[in-house]
Amino acid sequence: MLSFFQYLESLKFGAGSEYTVAFINVSHLLCLVVFIGAVLVVDLRLLGSGMKRQPLSEVVRAANPWMLGGFVGMAITGSLQVVATPMKAYFSDQFWLKMELLIVAVILAVVVRLLTASRSEAPAWGKPAGLVSILLWSFIAVQGRLIGLLQ
Amino acid sequence: MIRSWFEWVDAMPSSIAIRESVFGYPYLLTSHAVSMALFAGLIIMMDLRLLGWAFKRTPLSQVQRQLFPWQMFTMVTSSITGAILLYGQPLRYYGKVFFWTKMVLMVFAGLNALYFHYTTYKTVAAWDTTDRPPFGAKLAGALSIALWFGVVIFGRITAYNWMTFSR
Numbered sequence: 001m002l003s004f005f006q007y008l009e010s011l012k013f014g015a016g017s018e019y020t021v022a023f024i025n026v027s028h029l030l031c032l033v034v035f036i037g038a039v040l041v042v043d044l045r046l047l048g049s050g051m052k053r054q055p056l057s058e059v060v061r062a063a064n065p066w067m068l069g070g071f072v073g074m075a076i077t078g079s080l081q082v083v084a085t086p087m088k089a090y091f092s093d094q095f096w097l098k099m100e101l102l103i104v105a106v107i108l109a110v111v112v113r114l115l116t117a118s119r120s121e122a123p124a125w126g127k128p129a130g131l132v133s134i135l136l137w138s139f140i141a142v143q144g145r146l147i148g149l150l151q
Numbered sequence: 152m153i154r155s156w157f158e159w160v161d162a163m164p165s166s167i168a169i170r171e172s173v174f175g176y177p178y179l180l181t182s183h184a185v186s187m188a189l190f191a192g193l194i195i196m197m198d199l200r201l202l203g204w205a206f207k208r209t210p211l212s213q214v215q216r217q218l219f220p221w222q223m224f225t226m227v228t229s230s231i232t233g234a235i236l237l238y239g240q241p242l243r244y245y246g247k248v249f250f251w252t253k254m255v256l257m258v259f260a261g262l263n264a265l266y267f268h269y270t271t272y273k274t275v276a277a278w279d280t281t282d283r284p285p286f287g288a289k290l291a292g293a294l295s296i297a298l299w300f301g302v303v304i305f306g307r308i309t310a311y312n313w314m315t316f317s318r
Binding site: 037 | 177185188191193194196199207208213218299300303307
């Protein structure tokens with residue numbers, strides 16, 4: 001794994017330009033805003049709040065393209081960020097914690113959407129699932145910010 | 152004059168305590184970033200409805216009314232964490248062009264929302280269920296996205312030391 005990150009380092013992508021890294025970072029953040037908004041409307045609906053007058057499946061279906069678009073944007077800009085500063089990522093505990101939590105959060109998001117695609121009312125497990133989802137994504141965002149802060 | 156207020160806050164014992172706290176800045180900054188993302192995300196979901204791009208089957212007034220309490224809650228959280236960040240390091244932010252740009256963009260974002268609320272939104276009953284909202288609604292949605300994206304961008308780059316004119 002280390003040799004892969006060292007290989008990335010040898011590419012010198014964006015090397016020497018603080019502005020390139022900042023540009024990638026800001027783009028990542030804008031994708032995050034769209035993504036988290038789309039995730040949050042569904043999570044709030046699962047919690048029995050937010051757009052509760054609409055059927056759950058309708059909220060999920062309307063939010064999906066924006067959630068996916070935001071996620072793809074974050075995956076692209078996030079990967080570029082790693083390619084631009086591979087050693088910083090490799091030696092950051094926050095980075096690895098973020099990646100582990102990300103796997104859990106993605107699985108949860110996919111499972112929730114598969115199980116709610118045709119439900120108009122939130123199931124009993126909707127409340128814990130919605131709450132865990134909000135907490136997970138918030139914590140992932142915190143770790144992301146800390147990668148840049150704790151070095 | 153503004154500078155002297157910032158200096159006055161800077162000298163307060165509570166401001167110094169926040170500034171000198173080891174974990175104060177990372178806790179405040181990450182809480183601010185997360186509550187900002189939740190807030191801006193919910194605002195943008197409503198803006199996308201205004202543009203007729205998302206939640207097309209849901210009347211705009213319902214999107215607005217049901218998301219509003221959460222928009223306000225997350226706005227209050229990000230405002231409080233932001234205010235404490237500023238309170239802890241007033242002279243650091245005073246000297247930043249990006250910080251002031253962000254403040255100006257926030258004022259415009261607020262004015263845009265108020266203007267929309269007191270003009271175009273008055274006629275919402277006529278176009279509530281259509282997925283082709285009137286030009287005024289689309290413009291308000293587009294401006295809101297642009298302004299809040301600007302706030303996010305300038306908020307993030309405030310953490311860099313570019314274009315800092317004092318200290």
